[in-house]
Each structure stands twice: as structure tokens, then as C-alpha cells.
Amino acid sequence: MRSIDPRKSTAAALVAVSALLSGCGAGQDHADLRAWMAQVQAKPAGKVEPLPSFEQVPPFAYQASNMRSPFDPPVVLKKVERAAGGVQVTPDLNRVKQYLEQFPIASLSMVGTLAQDQRLYALIRDTQGAVHRVQQGDYMGTDHGRVQKIGENELELIEIVPDGTGGWVERARTVTLGGTNRG
16 A cells, blocks of 8 residues: 655645635626725715713712611511510620621521431521521521521521610511511
């Protein structure tokens, strides 16, 4: 068998391609194409209007960031008459906050439960998509919510919220599996 020299086959391929390409335009003067180009170039150039000037809008500072979101249901609080010397409900403001206390309860959802060593834990998804294990006694939500009971399909917590008269009141809240929160 004879071997084929790669240099000769490459040179032959280049000669064949150049012959094909040179044959494509040979013998044609493209008069119609040149006439159309001349017609287009003979037209007067169009005028592009300058962009309109835009007025700078002054920056807006949102002042209602510390108020209740209009998308959260309003919390109905009843005025509480306090007996003199009665038990005063107040949140422990000196306590170290737990991670889930930075999220409003409405933004947290229960995605499951986990049984381990005879204890039932709730699995809570935060706004970033991370899942956290919560047990009875843990805190979650921005209203000092403490987990009271964990069931297969829901967890119950007690929140401490302002009563509107300078004091505090406890409020029961339920987070159900699937994320429906009831107050």
C-alpha cells in the first residue's frame, strides 16, 4: 500500500476550493446590484433627532419601613385591663436573638417534621430557602414568638406583641405544614 503525503492532499484541497470560489463570481458583472447600491446612496441622508433631555428626579426616602407591611393581615389587639400587682407580660429584650427571629412569621414556612431521640422537631424554611430544625422552646419571628408545641402538621407558638397602650400582650400563632400561618 502506498501512503498519501498529507502536504500534497492539503495543497490539492486548497487548489480545489480556490477554483470553486473564483468560479462563483467569474463572468458576472452584478449590474443590478450596483444599480441598487447607487440608488440607495443617491437618496438624501436621514436626520436623526437628538435624544430628549430627561429631568433628574430627586431621590425618595421611604419613611414607612418600620411600619407593618400592607401585605400582612392586620393584627387586632384588644385593650387589656391590668390588675394592680398582676403578672406583667414583657419580652426579654436582653436575651440573645436566635437566627429565625430576623424573619417575620408570615415569611417562614413549615416544610416537615423530624423525629429524633423521642423528640419531634419542626423543619422551617426561611426566605433564603435554607431549612432549619426548630424544637419546643426555640424562638422565631420578629414578635418574640416562642415555640410551645410541635405536631406532625403544625407548630404553635406564643408571640409577645405591643398592646397599643404601652404594654405587651401574648398572642397565639400557628404555622401549618405548607406555610399557612394563622394568628
